[in-house]
Amino acid sequence: MPELPEVETTRRGIAPHINNQTIEKMVVRQHAMRWPIPKNLPAKVSKHKINSVDRRGKYLLLRLDSGTIILHLGMSGSLRICSPDTPVDKHDHVDFVLNGKILRLRDPRRFGAVLWTTRDPEKHKLIAPLGPEPLSGAFNADYLFEHTRKRTASIKSVIMNSHIVVGVGNIYACESLYIAGINPKRKAGSLSLARCEKLVAAIKQVLDASIKQGGTTLRDFIREDGQPGYFAQQLFVYGKAGEPCPRCGRPIKQFTQQQRSTFYCTRCQK
DNA sequence: AAATTCTCCTGAAGGC
């Protein structure tokens, strides 16, 4: 399930293959994604050059001179660099055919999206309301402290809210809270500035470490070259219900929060 | 305004 490290891993993987390449044509086999892929998109992107590949939160931005393709991998999406004779899987929904290579989107659950804008992507309705990048200086203890005051929602749901900070999904939220020693159920507004500092540091540490490992592969995620990411081997609590806490040995507990599985240690996280 | 619930979708896993 692609979170920020997986999207960044993908961005770094595909960039050298597609930067400065011209899209010969775009093939759409399945339009029904999170939102329908615009019928006229192939015509808009064909014969245009990809100038750069950027990331904003979990969105990938393919910048052409004629506009920007906005890609989201949802929770089962992946992008691969293929050759013209690579067999097409039934969930391979979109091809961007380049000179001798194909950028291919696979997304079994179709929660992803392929959109288009001719304006500044930062002004797009999906991008504009997003909070700061977690690895940027704008996301710091003061920011988190200020934005959690008077919040009665759990700290976990707040750090997973993309309008507060982007890119922190379920896996990394659980891991960050464990590292910071904070109970996922704690009301966000009850965190001290010092604990905001710890949590911000933990989020940056976890995301950074995962990017270095090529992301986390649990089920669907693969890199652009078909390889998995290796951060799953470094997870402390996610998916570890019943296993001993690495710090105190108590069994890791699992419960449902905002319709998501949360994993934590009842002793180490207060 | 903020918090919560609903929704899209398919594959994996478990029960019988």
Added chain:
DNA sequence: TGCCTTCAGGAGAATT
């Protein structure tokens, strides 16, 4: 072997 149920979840939309 096969059919059914349950679970997984990103995040906008709808609802409270």
